Amino acid sequence: MNTKGASGSAKPADAKPAGSATNNDAPKPSPFKISDEQIKEQIFKAHGNDGTLAADSLFPIVVNILKRSTQIVDDLVKGYAKVPPAKTEDTQNVPTANINIPICTLKDIRFELSCCKDPQPETAHERTLKILTNLKAYSWDATAVLTLAAFSSEFGDFWLLVELEKSNHNNLSKSLAILKGASNLTSTAEILQARKTAVIALNDLIKDTLELTDIIFQLENLSSDFPIEIAKIPKETDIYWIMIAVIACGSKVAILTSTEEIKPLDLSPYADKIKAVLTTRKGKLTDLLLKKAEGAFYSDLVKVSKIRTKDPEFLAKLFFGKDYADDNAKLIIDESNNCNKVVLNVLTDKTKTLFILVSYLDIFDDDLDILKLIQTEKIAKDQKLQEQYGIVWMPIVDENQPEYYQKMAKDIVNRVRTNKMEGFVVKPVSHQATLKFLKKEWNFKGSPIVAVKDEDKGIYVNRNTFYTISILGLEAFPFDKRKETEFINAMKWMIPLFKDYSDVGDDKLSTWVKMENNYIFIFGGKDKTGWAKDMKEKRETMLKVLNPDRTKGTFTIKLLDVEQNLDTKERFWKRLEGLFITKINHYDDRPKQQIQRLYSYKNEERGWFALNKGDETIIVGNRTSFSKMMDEFDKWSGKIRPQEFEVAFRDYHEKTLTTLWGQMNCSRVDIPKNAPKVKEGIKCPECDHEMEMSIRYNCCHNFSRVIPILRT
Template sequence: MSTMDKSYMESTYFKEINSSFKAGGISNTAIEAQINPFELSEEQIRKKIYETHACSDDSFDADSLFIIVANILKRSCQIVDEVIQEDIKVGLDNIVEINNPKSGFNVPMCILKKIGCELLSCKAPVAEMAHETTLAIFEKLRYYSWEAKAVLTLAAFAKEFGDLLHLVQLDQTNNHDQLTKSLALLKGSCILPNTPEFRHKRKIVVGELNNLIKATLKVMETIFELQKLSVYGPHSIAELPIALNSYWVVITVIACANKVTILTSEHDSPHDLSPYDTKIHNILSILSAQLAQFRLMKEEEYHYYKLLKLSKTSDEVMEFLKLLFFSQDSHHFHLIDGSNNYQSVRLRRKLSLEKDIEVSRCQRPQDPNEETLLPRVARLFVRVSRPSHLPSRPGFSPISSTFSRGPWSPSNSPVSSSFSLKLLTRLLYLFALVVEINVLKKKKALLVIFRPDMLESDINILRRIYCEKIKKYNTEKEYAIVWVPIIDETFSYEHRTIKYEYKSWLRSKEIQWYSVSKLVSHKAGLRFLREEWNFETNPVAVVLNVARGIVENKNAMHTIRLWGLDAFPFDHETERRIFSEMNWLYTFFADFPHQYGKLTNWVKKEKYVIFHGGMDKEWTEEIDEKISFMSKDLNIKIKRFNIEERVEVKNKFWGGIDSLMLTKFHKEEYYFAKQQVKRLSSYKHTQGWFALNKGPTTVVVGSRATFSKAVAEFDMWKVSVRQRTFEVAFKEYHEKLCKSLNSTHELSSIACCSSMRATTIQKSFGNCCTIESVLTATGEYPEKISCPVCDQVMEITVTYKCNHTSKDDFHC
């Protein structure tokens, strides 16, 4: 038992009520033997209170009762504040806002009276007795929820406390009302404001009691608000110790009731509320932090559903992009235009020629930002970056024109006369090359959403797309690439530093297209990208027709990696056409014998299938070993299909190739298939060849030599399989090999030609490959054919070959 409780037991007030305890069989020794809740662990308290709890009846409207309780206690506490300040007012300006409960709500008067009996039974105001009283109240409220137990106890207290303070107010404002005076005497309210003891001693104590009541009410308000917001974080609300919080609310209410009893008596007895005050404020601090988190969740939820709604409204596409790229409280919606890097250099040169600028250390915050630095350099930018120095571009926002108007203009913002040249150079980098996001309004945009650890090979593909498909053909008014780097809580510390050095990091990548001005990190945007556009860790390329407000492809990244520039502009129509064209090889087997039904099954399941053939019988065993090696190492299944197994299959296959050479050869829209067919045709009489399919789609065609070399250098490209898929990684490395071997004339020694005679010629002259019988449907030869390996125009030659064979196998 605390020293304060012992001093209380020696007081006059305790002696007066001690006789009633003894009459009830309670002795001083018994009180000392009671449990002090401040000495118990949370688990011990939880065990005690759960013994008094049964299944909750959720039908009770605790919300409506709490509205009534809050109305009473808020006004009562306001009256106490006015009494302490000796400033009793009844004006409307001083009345707290009153809320109304649901219509038809009935106050459970009998329950409140039972609780009131426990609260007002003049028990010893010690922590041990308060604990016992709390358990007794919980026993009476066994079938109520934990929140309802706390609200009902608070309501029983509010009923008495509000009545008491109401009489205090009436007694102060209506001195001639005998009924009020008589009731005040019975309630003890007349002792509070009038006695000298109150003015000198009890004023501080009453203030402390009032603050504790306010804090307890605030705890209950927070609990109820958390329950309403629990839909935005159901797992977190379940983790809150609601039962323990209700216990401490009830025991604190009991302590407050005891304090009121002491204050309205004629005896000044000690009763320390500080342990309860500390506990309640600790709980309030935890709940407030949780509430702030739930409010943020609510805002994020609203933000997310707003994004969802805007994404489905075609005429709101610009608002959608603003909300996706920037936080909800952003006021500036700019993109960084990487295509104008030369302008930044020009402005910095202009700056270096300004002789009248004093170069010195600038007094500035350690972490400068746009809002604090822009006004300070406004005048300088107006002087060194005139609109005439910058190109006229739709949506382009030169710094000088930005600063010459609005709150950042020189007339509105005083600029320091002392600048740091280094700082100004940095600001030119940061702000000289921005455009309004509306520059995308009439374009088809490729939104490349990625994490900062994006592969350099993917960035190189984007560079080629921009340079060779957009810039080269002056289609900037129709197409745009927008970089959208994101960062979330899964990133390492090293990656998170990019968030604060974003523009420097961006410059290091030498990006020539548009980029968002900040890393996208707000949770609503990240949730949308994950749930709607299936972004996880690998980059996603979304084709958004901004002019029409339509998403034309939710992820073109695989197509970009697989087909590169040839699939531009990567919308669904182009993608379907490409994959349709690349199904040419599988169509040969449509009417094959029934035993080849396994191929159809592989195709339906999107399996990897390698078709192969060749003049050398050993190639079959060799490619089987190499396929098994890759399959085992990558833990993927690769099926193989040998064209040479059956004569009818072989004849039908090459007959199909000849037919394709006649039909697809002269149609520009079939460029991808044409190149593959030409390449495969050139391998007809070689020692070995292969064709890799993913399902029905032919990904790459190559020779025995290139396949063997790719497998031999397997360790050099297998690391990218996880991020870029097997077919993309293999195709990319294989095509590099083809170009490399061709440039060094290695192909001349690995039989990449169409006949043995051509092989000899090839060794002599270093040719890439030879294609036979390229006749059109009218029986004519095409004027020119490009090589399927190196893309150079092929030379036309005519070769005559005797097909006569004698009985002794002599060849002419």
């Protein structure tokens, strides 16, 4: 029998297209049982990322509809069948009248949104992919907004009719409400009460879904500020969950308004997923907005810090962060006035030059005493100086150890009173913009710093004044560049390192340096016994030749071993480190070379020395160069003229040093973490060549003090 017709071969009535049986019989995947990566793979196959729809113009319309509709639901559920009160309209999301809305596309989406017959997750997933396929010509943002728009038009219609029915009682609204199924849900208080839990769950899911969409768009607007972080957010997957949640909401509305027997739909899996994504994205948005605000505040802080006429504004922002404009927040502790709180204007209005101590709360009392000495022994004793200068302690709170530092912050007043600083203290600072400023602009890395006003620029800078104060003491007040240069360039930088040392032998060091013809060899090294003995023998050799008649006392040489005990050693090297830091970016000169040379001998195995005549440092060298000099003493001792031992010693030492370069160990200069950035490299303090740079990390296993880490 011929089965062909006009259109070709006839097919049995129950025949299925090739491949269709396999597709229809295959189990549908539940979105809650597959991974986000699998979802991502499927949605990318279904959807592109093109289109020109202005999602940001359509979204305010959707927001207006859903916010007003969900508010009607809240009022109605809480008051049951009572007429909701009039609401103030949202003026922030005013819809644009001339937007070009794809009406036919919205109708197609509405058709997919509600499914009364099979409202299960598997079906919702399948319909979501279908919508994505149909909207492949639109961007991901537009796809999300169009889906919400299609739902909002139905949801908004429904609750608008409910509101009209309760207030107007006209036949048109009543008839439309019946067709929409509104009467099935809201006709009596009993019916609404019976479905109250389901209605509230639906309403909450709609509100969370709308909020998540808004947050995704806000994050997208931050992409130019944080491109890497925004790129890591799986926006496409988030939009998928928004769409499938909207489909679930559409099905739930159909179920709640129907009188037919329909399969139940539990919204809790959708609500849990949307809530989880919302919590994560909201946290990310909060974090990025905070970072953006901090970045803007930091930029402004840097800007005003460089304008000499804006000291009051700069100090207010530095001390109080975003509260700088709040007069009630701009309070500082005045220790000289029984720790009462006073306004910041007591400092800024008097055009004082401030010494700003920046440190963590666990600063040692010895370090606080340095500033207290300036206040009590210098400023407080001179009325004119009191008008010109002030001391402010700016304690830093590290957020990485909140409990430890919160406790210390509470005790700050007691500590100030105990130390009797007689200066000013601001409340502990923790705002990140200020911490960033301190780290980047003032090179604060944990160790205390003192910022002062640069006399040339008229702005506050960190010139490592803390070390100048701790080393040179009150004699260098007011610790400006002129005073600092005066001390160091006079080669009188060694003696201040020992300003508070106890008696050495039968005399004090302060007495030694006042004697015009008194030579002092300051020395140290890890070979304590051998090097000390060697130094004594070399001193005797020099005295026999240079001062044969001991009774006249015309020539004396003193010895000082600075590493004879641990306390002496630690203080010496700590102070020398501070001196090294103050000179690290100064122009190359002899004082800088000698300071760097001595600092490079910190880990010298055999030994080192520094020759001083009175309070002036003549030369710094190591045991190897000194030993060779003494082996050849007869070659240069005869050239020594009266009162010029130091000249002959220095010249021959530098000549000897050049012959030993190939025999000595490599010179090493360790840059302390709190040192400023080296601008032009460092020259070798021995041979004057440019030193190679390397990075080395140390741990001395000293856990006696907590050193906080500044966050970046």
